[in-house]
Amino acid sequence: MTGPEEDATPAESTPTAAPRRSGLKNPQAAVRGLGAGTLVLEVIVLLLTIAPLTVIAGDRKGPAITAVLVATVLAIVLAGSMKRDWAWTAGAVLQGLLLAGGFLHWTLAAVGVIFGLTWAYAMHVRRSILG
Structure with a gap:
């Protein structure tokens, strides 16, 4: 009689190259x-x-x-456009524009830095979930 360790075939014991699943039912929507x-x-x-x-x-x-209001409208439009791949790049551009808004007042640069880092983390999560 052989034990369960001896019954394992080499194919069962080696890891497969299948893509890692996130465990989410709908990763795109998440x-x-x-x-x-x-x-x-x-x-x-x-x-x-x-x-x-x-x-x-x-x-x-x-x-x-005026810069704050323009950035607000752009952020609203982008929030509604997240189904499109270009919206992620446009979101990064929006953070850069806010950072450049620091030439008008330092508070715009502060918001740009905070949400630039937040956006970078969101893009990292997107890459890790969707691949």
Whole structure:
């Protein structure tokens, strides 16, 4: 009589090269939700920056608030476009634009850094789930 260890064939004991599954029922939808959720949080933070900018931005108040409103509209549009692959790249560009907005006021650069790092993490999760 042989034991269970001796019955294993070499094919059963070697790891297969099958792609790693994430365990999610619909990984595409999960990743889209992550991207859209990140952008919605960014929209909320951007809208909350308008009130402090009216007080501390001084003579650059108008352009800074305009930049915030443009970035907010872009983030809303991108949150609704997460089914398309280009939306992920456009989200990264949006973070870069916010970072460049630091020339108008440092708070825009701060939001750009925070959400740039958040977006980079979301893209990392997307790559690890979808491959």
